[in-house]
Amino acid sequence: MNGPRDEFYQRDRTWHPPAFSRDYKTSVARSPSLPLLSLEQSMSEITGPTFGHSDLGPLDNDLIRNYAHGGEAIGERIIVHGRVVDENGRGVPNTLVEVWQANAGGRYRHRKDTYLAPIDPNFGGCGRMLTDGNGYYFFRTVKPGAYPWRNWINNWRPAHIHVSVFGSGFAQRLITQMYFEGDPLIAQCPIVNTIPDPRAIEQLIAPLDMNAAVPLDSLAYKFDIVLRGRRSTLFENRLEGN
Amino acid sequence: MTQKLDRLKETPSQTAGPYVHIGLAPGAAGFEIFDQELGRDIAGPNARGERIRIEGTVYDGTGAPVKDVLIETWQANADGIHPHPADPRASEVEAGFRGWGRIISDFDTGAFVIETVKPGAVTGRNGRIMAPHISLWVVARGVNVGLQTRLYFADEAEANAADPVLGFIEQVHRRETLVAERTADGVYKFDIRLQGERETVFFDI
Numbered sequence: 001m002n003g004p005r006d007e008f009y010q011r012d013r014t015w016h017p018p019a020f021s022r023d024y025k026t027s028v029a030r031s032p033s034l035p036l037l038s039l040e041q042s043m044s045e046i047t048g049p050t051f052g053h054s055d056l057g058p059l060d061n062d063l064i065r066n067y068a069h070g071g072e073a074i075g076e077r078i079i080v081h082g083r084v085v086d087e088n089g090r091g092v093p094n095t096l097v098e099v100w101q102a103n104a105g106g107r108y109r110h111r112k113d114t115y116l117a118p119i120d121p122n123f124g125g126c127g128r129m130l131t132d133g134n135g136y137y138f139f140r141t142v143k144p145g146a147y148p149w150r151n152w153i154n155n156w157r158p159a160h161i162h163v164s165v166f167g168s169g170f171a172q173r174l175i176t177q178m179y180f181e182g183d184p185l186i187a188q189c190p191i192v193n194t195i196p197d198p199r200a201i202e203q204l205i206a207p208l209d210m211n212a213a214v215p216l217d218s219l220a221y222k223f224d225i226v227l228r229g230r231r232s233t234l235f236e237n238r239l240e241g242n
Numbered sequence: 243m244t245q246k247l248d249r250l251k252e253t254p255s256q257t258a259g260p261y262v263h264i265g266l267a268p269g270a271a272g273f274e275i276f277d278q279e280l281g282r283d284i285a286g287p288n289a290r291g292e293r294i295r296i297e298g299t300v301y302d303g304t305g306a307p308v309k310d311v312l313i314e315t316w317q318a319n320a321d322g323i324h325p326h327p328a329d330p331r332a333s334e335v336e337a338g339f340r341g342w343g344r345i346i347s348d349f350d351t352g353a354f355v356i357e358t359v360k361p362g363a364v365t366g367r368n369g370r371i372m373a374p375h376i377s378l379w380v381v382a383r384g385v386n387v388g389l390q391t392r393l394y395f396a397d398e399a400e401a402n403a404a405d406p407v408l409g410f411i412e413q414v415h416r417r418e419t420l421v422a423e424r425t426a427d428g429v430y431k432f433d434i435r436l437q438g439e440r441e442t443v444f445f446d447i
Contacts, residue, residue, distance in 0.1 A: 016255045017386035026384030029303040033437050036446035042366040044377050045447045047326035049342035057277045087250045100265025110261040111272040124275045126265045170316045171447045173379050177256040194386050200254040226250045
Protein backbone atom coordinates (compact mmCIF):
# COMPACT_ATOMS: atom_id res chain seq x y z
CA MET A 1 0.00 0.00 0.00
CA ASN A 2 1.30 3.44 -0.92
CA GLY A 3 -0.35 5.44 1.83
CA PRO A 4 -3.09 4.86 4.35
CA ARG A 5 -6.62 5.02 3.05
CA ASP A 6 -8.86 7.62 4.62
CA GLU A 7 -6.16 10.05 5.62
CA PHE A 8 -7.28 13.54 6.65
CA TYR A 9 -7.30 16.69 4.55
CA GLN A 10 -4.44 19.07 5.15
CA ARG A 11 -5.16 21.49 7.98
CA ASP A 12 -5.59 25.09 6.76
CA ARG A 13 -3.08 26.83 9.01
CA THR A 14 -4.17 30.25 7.73
CA TRP A 15 -7.68 29.63 9.10
CA HIS A 16 -6.40 28.62 12.54
CA PRO A 17 -4.60 31.15 14.74
CA PRO A 18 -0.85 31.40 14.20
CA ALA A 19 1.32 30.18 17.09
CA PHE A 20 2.72 33.65 17.67
CA SER A 21 0.12 36.35 18.43
CA ARG A 22 1.74 39.36 20.05
CA ASP A 23 -1.44 40.67 21.71
CA TYR A 24 -2.00 37.34 23.48
CA LYS A 25 1.13 37.80 25.55
CA THR A 26 1.68 34.25 26.78
CA SER A 27 1.97 33.04 23.18
CA VAL A 28 5.12 35.14 22.65
CA ALA A 29 7.43 32.78 24.59
CA ARG A 30 5.36 29.65 23.96
CA SER A 31 5.28 29.68 20.15
CA PRO A 32 7.82 27.70 18.11
CA SER A 33 10.02 30.05 16.08
CA LEU A 34 10.88 27.43 13.44
CA PRO A 35 8.35 26.18 10.89
CA LEU A 36 6.34 23.01 11.49
CA LEU A 37 7.59 20.01 9.52
CA SER A 38 4.83 18.77 7.19
CA LEU A 39 4.31 15.02 7.28
CA GLU A 40 2.29 12.65 5.17
CA GLN A 41 0.04 10.69 7.49
CA SER A 42 0.80 7.17 8.62
CA MET A 43 -1.02 4.73 10.89
CA SER A 44 0.24 6.78 13.87
CA GLU A 45 -1.80 9.81 12.72
CA ILE A 46 -4.97 8.28 11.22
CA THR A 47 -5.66 6.20 14.34
CA GLY A 48 -6.45 7.55 17.78
CA PRO A 49 -8.09 6.60 21.06
CA THR A 50 -11.63 5.24 21.12
CA PHE A 51 -14.15 5.61 23.95
CA GLY A 52 -17.29 3.79 25.03
CA HIS A 53 -20.26 4.40 27.27
CA SER A 54 -18.57 2.43 30.06
CA ASP A 55 -16.05 5.30 30.29
CA LEU A 56 -18.74 7.79 31.30
CA GLY A 57 -21.20 8.28 34.15
CA PRO A 58 -24.93 8.99 33.71
CA LEU A 59 -24.74 12.67 34.81
CA ASP A 60 -21.50 13.52 33.05
CA ASN A 61 -23.26 15.81 30.52
CA ASP A 62 -25.41 17.64 33.09
CA LEU A 63 -23.29 20.38 34.67
CA ILE A 64 -26.26 21.65 36.69
CA ARG A 65 -26.41 18.38 38.61
CA ASN A 66 -23.10 16.53 38.21
CA TYR A 67 -21.46 18.34 41.14
CA ALA A 68 -24.59 18.94 43.21
CA HIS A 69 -24.02 19.14 46.95
CA GLY A 70 -27.56 19.54 48.19
CA GLY A 71 -28.71 21.95 45.47
CA GLU A 72 -28.36 22.90 41.84
CA ALA A 73 -25.92 25.27 40.16
CA ILE A 74 -26.91 28.96 40.18
CA GLY A 75 -27.11 30.87 36.91
CA GLU A 76 -28.87 31.12 33.58
CA ARG A 77 -29.90 27.57 32.73
CA ILE A 78 -28.96 26.62 29.17
CA ILE A 79 -28.70 23.61 26.91
CA VAL A 80 -25.84 23.51 24.42
CA HIS A 81 -26.28 21.12 21.54
CA GLY A 82 -24.99 20.52 18.04
CA ARG A 83 -23.31 18.08 15.73
CA VAL A 84 -19.72 17.07 15.26
CA VAL A 85 -19.21 16.71 11.51
CA ASP A 86 -16.19 16.59 9.23
CA GLU A 87 -15.38 18.99 6.39
CA ASN A 88 -17.47 16.81 4.06
CA GLY A 89 -20.49 17.34 6.33
CA ARG A 90 -20.50 13.73 7.53
CA GLY A 91 -21.39 13.18 11.18
CA VAL A 92 -18.58 11.94 13.42
CA PRO A 93 -20.22 9.23 15.57
CA ASN A 94 -19.19 7.96 19.02
CA THR A 95 -16.55 10.59 19.56
CA LEU A 96 -15.73 12.08 22.95
CA VAL A 97 -16.64 15.74 23.55
CA GLU A 98 -15.37 17.29 26.79
CA VAL A 99 -16.31 20.77 28.04
CA TRP A 100 -15.21 23.03 30.88
CA GLN A 101 -16.12 26.53 31.99
CA ALA A 102 -16.33 29.09 34.78
CA ASN A 103 -19.47 29.43 36.89
CA ALA A 104 -22.12 32.13 36.41
CA GLY A 105 -19.87 34.69 38.13
CA GLY A 106 -16.80 33.96 36.04
CA ARG A 107 -15.00 31.92 38.71
CA TYR A 108 -13.28 28.63 37.88
CA ARG A 109 -13.10 25.71 40.29
CA HIS A 110 -9.32 25.45 39.97
CA ARG A 111 -6.66 25.77 42.64
CA LYS A 112 -4.88 28.40 40.52
CA ASP A 113 -7.91 30.71 40.03
CA THR A 114 -7.92 33.49 42.64
CA TYR A 115 -10.56 35.78 41.14
CA LEU A 116 -12.68 37.36 43.92
CA ALA A 117 -16.02 36.14 42.53
CA PRO A 118 -17.15 33.21 44.70
CA ILE A 119 -17.17 29.50 43.97
CA ASP A 120 -20.65 27.97 43.54
CA PRO A 121 -20.80 24.98 45.92
CA ASN A 122 -23.05 23.10 43.50
CA PHE A 123 -21.07 23.72 40.33
CA GLY A 124 -17.95 21.82 39.23
CA GLY A 125 -17.68 23.19 35.71
CA CYS A 126 -16.88 20.18 33.57
CA GLY A 127 -18.80 17.68 31.52
CA ARG A 128 -18.30 15.07 28.83
CA MET A 129 -20.36 13.03 26.40
CA LEU A 130 -20.12 10.80 23.34
CA THR A 131 -21.73 11.84 20.06
CA ASP A 132 -24.52 9.53 18.85
CA GLY A 133 -24.58 7.65 15.55
CA ASN A 134 -25.23 10.90 13.65
CA GLY A 135 -22.55 12.93 15.43
CA TYR A 136 -25.08 14.69 17.68
CA TYR A 137 -24.24 15.79 21.24
CA PHE A 138 -25.85 17.91 23.96
CA PHE A 139 -25.20 19.02 27.51
CA ARG A 140 -26.92 21.16 30.14
CA THR A 141 -25.19 23.86 32.15
CA VAL A 142 -25.41 27.45 33.38
CA LYS A 143 -24.16 30.26 31.18
CA PRO A 144 -20.63 31.19 32.32
CA GLY A 145 -19.77 34.74 33.34
CA ALA A 146 -17.05 36.94 31.87
CA TYR A 147 -13.86 37.16 33.90
CA PRO A 148 -10.76 39.33 34.05
CA TRP A 149 -7.29 38.07 33.19
CA ARG A 150 -3.80 39.48 33.34
CA ASN A 151 -2.92 40.35 29.77
CA TRP A 152 -3.54 44.01 29.25
CA ILE A 153 -4.59 45.35 32.65
CA ASN A 154 -8.29 45.65 31.82
CA ASN A 155 -8.78 42.54 29.67
CA TRP A 156 -11.94 40.47 30.22
CA ARG A 157 -12.65 37.16 28.55
CA PRO A 158 -16.08 36.95 26.91
CA ALA A 159 -18.38 34.27 28.32
CA HIS A 160 -17.07 31.03 26.84
CA ILE A 161 -17.07 27.28 27.17
CA HIS A 162 -13.91 25.32 26.37
CA VAL A 163 -14.53 22.36 24.08
CA SER A 164 -12.25 19.38 23.41
CA VAL A 165 -12.99 16.85 20.64
CA PHE A 166 -11.16 13.72 19.51
CA GLY A 167 -12.58 12.62 16.16
CA SER A 168 -11.47 9.25 14.87
CA GLY A 169 -7.74 9.89 14.44
CA PHE A 170 -5.05 11.63 16.48
CA ALA A 171 -4.61 14.13 13.59
CA GLN A 172 -8.16 15.42 14.21
CA ARG A 173 -7.53 16.28 17.86
CA LEU A 174 -8.91 19.75 18.57
CA ILE A 175 -9.45 22.11 21.48
CA THR A 176 -11.40 25.30 20.94
CA GLN A 177 -13.71 27.76 22.72
CA MET A 178 -17.39 28.44 22.17
CA TYR A 179 -18.69 32.02 22.54
CA PHE A 180 -22.26 33.33 22.85
CA GLU A 181 -24.20 35.31 20.26
CA GLY A 182 -24.27 39.05 20.88
CA ASP A 183 -21.53 39.27 23.52
CA PRO A 184 -19.82 42.68 23.09
CA LEU A 185 -16.61 41.37 24.70
CA ILE A 186 -15.93 39.00 21.79
CA ALA A 187 -14.63 41.75 19.51
CA GLN A 188 -12.23 43.03 22.19
CA CYS A 189 -10.64 39.75 23.22
CA PRO A 190 -6.97 39.17 22.30
CA ILE A 191 -7.50 35.38 22.43
CA VAL A 192 -10.47 35.52 20.04
CA ASN A 193 -8.44 37.86 17.85
CA THR A 194 -5.56 35.41 17.52
CA ILE A 195 -7.81 34.10 14.70
CA PRO A 196 -7.08 36.25 11.65
CA ASP A 197 -10.24 35.66 9.56
CA PRO A 198 -13.54 37.13 10.86
CA ARG A 199 -15.44 34.24 9.22
CA ALA A 200 -13.43 31.80 11.31
CA ILE A 201 -14.31 33.76 14.46
CA GLU A 202 -18.00 33.56 13.53
CA GLN A 203 -17.61 29.79 13.46
CA LEU A 204 -16.99 29.90 17.24
CA ILE A 205 -20.06 31.98 18.14
CA ALA A 206 -23.08 29.88 19.12
CA PRO A 207 -26.48 31.36 18.18
CA LEU A 208 -29.39 31.40 20.57
CA ASP A 209 -31.64 28.50 19.52
CA MET A 210 -35.18 29.11 20.76
CA ASN A 211 -36.43 25.93 19.07
CA ALA A 212 -34.25 23.81 21.34
CA ALA A 213 -35.15 25.71 24.52
CA VAL A 214 -37.26 23.96 27.13
CA PRO A 215 -40.18 26.31 27.95
CA LEU A 216 -40.20 27.51 31.58
CA ASP A 217 -36.88 25.69 32.18
CA SER A 218 -33.83 26.38 29.96
CA LEU A 219 -32.68 28.45 27.00
CA ALA A 220 -30.54 26.80 24.34
CA TYR A 221 -27.54 27.54 22.13
CA LYS A 222 -26.45 25.57 19.08
CA PHE A 223 -22.77 24.85 18.50
CA ASP A 224 -21.70 22.69 15.56
CA ILE A 225 -18.10 21.51 15.42
CA VAL A 226 -16.25 20.72 12.19
CA LEU A 227 -13.28 18.35 12.25
CA ARG A 228 -10.88 17.65 9.39
CA GLY A 229 -12.39 15.79 6.45
CA ARG A 230 -11.25 12.41 5.21
CA ARG A 231 -9.80 11.79 1.83
CA SER A 232 -11.04 8.69 0.05
CA THR A 233 -8.09 7.55 -1.97
CA LEU A 234 -9.33 7.50 -5.58
CA PHE A 235 -6.15 6.19 -7.14
CA GLU A 236 -3.11 4.82 -5.45
CA ASN A 237 -0.05 2.91 -6.55
CA ARG A 238 -0.68 -0.63 -5.47
CA LEU A 239 0.31 -3.97 -6.85
CA GLU A 240 -2.56 -6.20 -7.90
CA GLY A 241 -3.62 -8.49 -5.11
CA ASN A 242 -2.38 -6.19 -2.35
CA MET B 243 -18.87 30.46 -13.03
CA THR B 244 -18.08 27.02 -11.72
CA GLN B 245 -19.81 24.74 -9.28
CA LYS B 246 -18.99 25.31 -5.65
CA LEU B 247 -16.68 22.87 -3.88
CA ASP B 248 -18.96 23.21 -0.87
CA ARG B 249 -16.64 21.92 1.80
CA LEU B 250 -17.00 23.07 5.37
CA LYS B 251 -14.06 24.73 7.13
CA GLU B 252 -12.53 23.09 10.18
CA THR B 253 -13.53 24.71 13.48
CA PRO B 254 -10.59 26.98 14.39
CA SER B 255 -8.48 26.06 17.39
CA GLN B 256 -8.18 28.17 20.53
CA THR B 257 -5.82 27.85 23.46
CA ALA B 258 -6.70 25.30 26.15
CA GLY B 259 -5.97 28.05 28.70
CA PRO B 260 -4.56 27.77 32.22
CA TYR B 261 -7.53 25.82 33.61
CA VAL B 262 -7.53 22.98 31.07
CA HIS B 263 -7.33 20.55 34.01
CA ILE B 264 -10.91 21.36 35.08
CA GLY B 265 -12.22 19.68 31.98
CA LEU B 266 -9.59 17.09 31.18
CA ALA B 267 -8.08 16.24 34.58
CA PRO B 268 -10.31 17.66 37.35
CA GLY B 269 -8.36 15.84 40.06
CA ALA B 270 -5.36 18.03 39.20
CA ALA B 271 -7.59 21.12 39.31
CA GLY B 272 -8.44 20.17 42.89
CA PHE B 273 -11.76 18.32 42.85
CA GLU B 274 -13.17 14.87 42.19
CA ILE B 275 -16.25 14.71 40.00
CA PHE B 276 -16.12 11.74 37.62
CA ASP B 277 -16.18 8.06 38.58
CA GLN B 278 -13.12 7.60 36.39
CA GLU B 279 -10.75 10.13 34.88
CA LEU B 280 -9.70 9.18 31.37
CA GLY B 281 -6.13 8.76 30.18
CA ARG B 282 -4.51 7.76 33.47
CA ASP B 283 -3.52 4.23 32.38
CA ILE B 284 -1.95 3.94 28.94
CA ALA B 285 -0.96 0.28 28.76
CA GLY B 286 -3.26 -1.53 31.22
CA PRO B 287 -2.37 -4.55 33.35
CA ASN B 288 -1.98 -7.11 30.53
CA ALA B 289 0.37 -5.20 28.28
CA ARG B 290 3.24 -7.12 26.72
CA GLY B 291 6.67 -5.55 26.42
CA GLU B 292 9.04 -3.53 28.55
CA ARG B 293 7.52 -1.24 31.19
CA ILE B 294 9.10 2.20 30.85
CA ARG B 295 9.00 5.56 32.57
CA ILE B 296 9.68 8.81 30.71
CA GLU B 297 10.59 11.90 32.72
CA GLY B 298 10.72 15.39 31.30
CA THR B 299 9.86 19.07 31.39
CA VAL B 300 8.44 21.45 28.79
CA TYR B 301 10.38 24.74 28.53
CA ASP B 302 9.31 28.07 27.04
CA GLY B 303 11.45 30.41 24.94
CA THR B 304 13.02 32.00 28.04
CA GLY B 305 14.12 28.61 29.41
CA ALA B 306 11.44 28.56 32.13
CA PRO B 307 9.44 25.38 32.75
CA VAL B 308 5.86 25.41 31.49
CA LYS B 309 3.96 24.44 34.65
CA ASP B 310 0.42 24.33 33.25
CA VAL B 311 1.01 22.05 30.28
CA LEU B 312 -1.14 19.05 29.36
CA ILE B 313 0.29 16.35 27.10
CA GLU B 314 -1.60 13.57 25.40
CA THR B 315 0.23 10.49 24.16
CA TRP B 316 -0.73 7.95 21.48
CA GLN B 317 1.21 4.81 20.66
CA ALA B 318 1.12 1.25 19.36
CA ASN B 319 1.54 -1.74 21.65
CA ALA B 320 4.78 -3.72 21.94
CA ASP B 321 3.90 -5.55 18.71
CA GLY B 322 3.41 -2.28 16.79
CA ILE B 323 -0.40 -2.50 16.67
CA HIS B 324 -2.74 0.42 17.31
CA PRO B 325 -5.98 -0.34 19.21
CA HIS B 326 -8.13 1.27 16.52
CA PRO B 327 -10.39 -0.15 13.78
CA ALA B 328 -8.15 1.30 11.02
CA ASP B 329 -5.35 -1.04 12.10
CA PRO B 330 -5.94 -4.43 10.43
CA ARG B 331 -4.36 -6.22 13.41
CA ALA B 332 -6.34 -4.34 16.07
CA SER B 333 -8.02 -7.51 17.35
CA GLU B 334 -4.63 -8.80 18.51
CA VAL B 335 -4.18 -5.97 21.01
CA GLU B 336 -4.20 -7.19 24.61
CA ALA B 337 -7.32 -6.40 26.69
CA GLY B 338 -6.97 -3.13 28.59
CA PHE B 339 -4.28 -1.65 26.35
CA ARG B 340 -5.52 1.84 25.54
CA GLY B 341 -2.49 3.32 23.83
CA TRP B 342 -3.58 6.80 24.90
CA GLY B 343 -2.62 8.82 27.94
CA ARG B 344 -3.12 12.24 29.45
CA ILE B 345 -0.15 13.67 31.32
CA ILE B 346 -0.23 16.66 33.71
CA SER B 347 2.95 18.48 34.65
CA ASP B 348 3.65 19.29 38.29
CA PHE B 349 2.29 22.77 39.12
CA ASP B 350 5.40 23.70 41.12
CA THR B 351 8.22 22.29 38.99
CA GLY B 352 6.74 21.61 35.55
CA ALA B 353 8.08 18.03 35.62
CA PHE B 354 6.00 15.34 33.93
CA VAL B 355 6.14 11.54 33.95
CA ILE B 356 4.79 9.11 31.33
CA GLU B 357 4.41 5.49 32.47
CA THR B 358 3.73 2.99 29.70
CA VAL B 359 5.28 0.14 27.73
CA LYS B 360 7.79 0.62 24.98
CA PRO B 361 5.95 0.54 21.63
CA GLY B 362 7.00 -1.73 18.78
CA ALA B 363 7.94 -0.59 15.29
CA VAL B 364 5.03 0.42 13.03
CA THR B 365 4.83 0.09 9.26
CA GLY B 366 4.74 3.54 7.67
CA ARG B 367 3.98 4.69 4.15
CA ASN B 368 5.22 2.65 1.20
CA GLY B 369 5.89 -0.23 3.57
CA ARG B 370 8.78 1.54 5.28
CA ILE B 371 9.27 0.62 8.92
CA MET B 372 9.06 3.47 11.44
CA ALA B 373 11.24 3.20 14.54
CA PRO B 374 9.39 2.77 17.86
CA HIS B 375 7.86 6.10 18.77
CA ILE B 376 5.13 7.75 20.83
CA SER B 377 3.07 10.57 19.30
CA LEU B 378 2.63 13.58 21.60
CA TRP B 379 0.12 16.43 21.51
CA VAL B 380 0.98 19.42 23.71
CA VAL B 381 -1.55 22.05 24.81
CA ALA B 382 -1.26 24.88 27.33
CA ARG B 383 -2.03 28.49 28.02
CA GLY B 384 -0.29 30.50 25.28
CA VAL B 385 -0.40 27.62 22.78
CA ASN B 386 -3.04 28.53 20.18
CA VAL B 387 -3.06 25.22 18.30
CA GLY B 388 -1.98 21.95 19.95
CA LEU B 389 1.61 21.05 19.06
CA GLN B 390 2.28 17.61 17.56
CA THR B 391 5.61 15.91 18.02
CA ARG B 392 7.10 12.42 18.44
CA LEU B 393 9.27 10.75 21.02
CA TYR B 394 11.87 8.21 19.83
CA PHE B 395 14.24 6.11 21.96
CA ALA B 396 18.04 6.56 22.08
CA ASP B 397 18.62 2.80 22.48
CA GLU B 398 17.00 2.19 19.07
CA ALA B 399 19.81 3.90 17.17
CA GLU B 400 19.73 1.56 14.19
CA ALA B 401 15.95 1.81 13.74
CA ASN B 402 16.08 5.58 14.28
CA ALA B 403 18.71 5.92 11.55
CA ALA B 404 16.29 4.22 9.11
CA ASP B 405 13.15 6.03 10.30
CA PRO B 406 11.48 7.91 7.43
CA VAL B 407 10.08 10.70 9.63
CA LEU B 408 13.39 11.47 11.37
CA GLY B 409 14.92 11.30 7.90
CA PHE B 410 12.72 14.17 6.71
CA ILE B 411 14.30 16.57 9.20
CA GLU B 412 16.69 18.47 6.99
CA GLN B 413 18.94 19.79 9.77
CA VAL B 414 20.39 16.52 11.01
CA HIS B 415 21.28 17.89 14.45
CA ARG B 416 17.62 18.72 15.10
CA ARG B 417 16.65 15.03 14.93
CA GLU B 418 18.05 14.49 18.40
CA THR B 419 15.38 16.83 19.84
CA LEU B 420 12.95 13.92 19.30
CA VAL B 421 15.11 11.22 20.89
CA ALA B 422 14.63 10.35 24.57
CA GLU B 423 17.86 9.58 26.40
CA ARG B 424 18.01 6.33 28.40
CA THR B 425 19.12 7.33 31.91
CA ALA B 426 18.58 4.04 33.78
CA ASP B 427 17.01 0.65 33.24
CA GLY B 428 13.58 1.35 31.75
CA VAL B 429 13.87 5.09 32.41
CA TYR B 430 14.13 7.79 29.75
CA LYS B 431 14.51 11.56 29.84
CA PHE B 432 12.68 13.68 27.27
CA ASP B 433 12.45 17.48 27.46
CA ILE B 434 10.41 19.60 25.08
CA ARG B 435 11.61 23.09 24.15
CA LEU B 436 8.85 25.16 22.63
CA GLN B 437 11.09 27.91 21.29
CA GLY B 438 14.70 28.95 20.85
CA GLU B 439 17.86 27.00 21.45
CA ARG B 440 17.44 23.27 20.68
CA GLU B 441 13.80 23.89 19.80
CA THR B 442 11.87 20.62 19.52
CA VAL B 443 10.73 19.63 16.04
CA PHE B 444 6.94 19.98 15.74
CA PHE B 445 4.89 18.51 12.93
CA ASP B 446 2.02 19.59 10.73
CA ILE B 447 0.37 16.21 10.26
